[in-house]
Amino acid sequence: MALVVGTLLRALRTLRLSAPAGASGRLSVPQPVLSPLWRRTCPFRTVHVSSAVCAGHNKWSKVKHIKGPTDAARAKLFLRFRLLIKVAVREGGPNPAFNVNLAQILEQCKRKSMPKASIDEAINSVGKTKPxxxxxxxxxxxxxxxxxxxxxxxxxxxxxxxxxxxxxxxxxxxxxxxxxxxxxxxxxxxxxxxxxxxxxxxxxxxxxxxxxxxxxxxxxxxxxxxxxxxxxxxxxxxxxxxxxxxxxxxxxxxxxxxxxxxxxxxxxxxxxxxxxxxxxxxxxxxxxxxxxxx
Missing domain, CATH: 3.30.70.980 (YebC, transcriptional regulation domain)
Structure with missing residues (x-):
């Protein structure tokens, strides 16, 4: 029987709070397999007791001549970061120490190996372009x-x-x-x-x-x-x-x-x-x- 994840989380919180302090055995809880985003039955996100789907599953795999809308994902991701950097700088300034949103975006840029020159250019271009x-x-x-x-x-x-x-x-x-x-x-x-x-x-x-x-x-x-x-x-x-x-x-x-x-x-x-x-x-x-x- 499928259970809504939010309900399960609340139930587990209740079980943890009510477990005896001196209990010697481990709390026994169901171990469902989470359903990935594109495999869920819409519109609900559910937990299914089933085998995990391999990480490489892609809903575009049946499209023979097109790999999917992620072919230029890396270049597109960098472009998106540039836009988000500009918005964050306009709203909170160019110093990530005082701009939480900018600091978060810069963290993502570094993890995705976005060139530092591109990051600096995006920050320095603010004020030279239209809002x-x-x-x-x-x-x-x-x-x-x-x-x-x-x-x-x-x-x-x-x-x-x-x-x-x-x-x-x-x-x-x-x-x-x-x-x-x-x-x-x-x-x-x-x-x-x-x-x-x-x-x-x-x-x-x-x-x-x-x-x-x-x-x-x-x-x-x-x-x-x-x-x-x-x-x-x-x-x-x-x-x-x-x-x-x-x-x-x-x-x-x-x-x-x-x-x-x-x-x-x-x-x-x-x-x-x-x-x-x-x-x-x-x-x-x-x-x-x-x-x-x-």
Missing amino acids: LLQHNYCVQGPGGCLLLVEVMTDCTSHTTHEIKRVVFKNGGNMTDKNRNVFEQKFVVVVPGQDVTSERALELAIEAGAEDVQNTEDEEEKPQLKFFCAEADLHKVRGSLEGLGMQIEFAGSEYFPRSCVSLDDDQMEAAAVLIEALNNNPDVLQVWDNIQADS
Whole structure:
């Protein structure tokens, strides 16, 4: 029987608090296997007693001629870091010692081996360019799938024109009526290598997270995502660091409330559209509601 992770975490907290202080035996708790992001049954994140899915699983693996929307992931990641650095510097200044958001972004840049010259250029360019604004566009793609396109730009009219051009050229349509399909959540992401499902649950309990989930990064390396309220983000991050975990990201992401399945042709068309959107330098991220086992 599938259990919602948040409920399980609360139950485990209760069990820990109620365990006798002098108990000699270990507390016996279920040891479920966490379901990775793209293997869950939408819209719920559940814990399944089943074999763990290999880290290399990718929902784009059936697309024969396109590796997926992550082909240029490294270059795209650096571009995103440049934009985020500029926003952080504008909001809190160029000194990471007094700018927590900037310090966090710089940590991520170093872990991903972003060249120091590129980091310094992004910091020093602030004030020489126009202010950046963030926008989201909702797109309907092949097979009725929905995409949420997150952009950061200094020229909204130009970016909107380019997004529309790419969408129409690749068989999609702009829409606003289904924007609520995506829900913004706050997460702290850490490497998932060599972390068992039991240990992941323990970390979530000790850090005060509401939920935990297995997933993969853009290079298909295993990760753990710890979910929490926005107000608890800094506390959960600090707790995980105190528990010896390396923080890869802490902030907000978008997750679909419901998913759709696509056939092979629709899957390939969706990959082409997402890849084309990601090639736009103003696009930070493209979120989708495509079922993993399409």
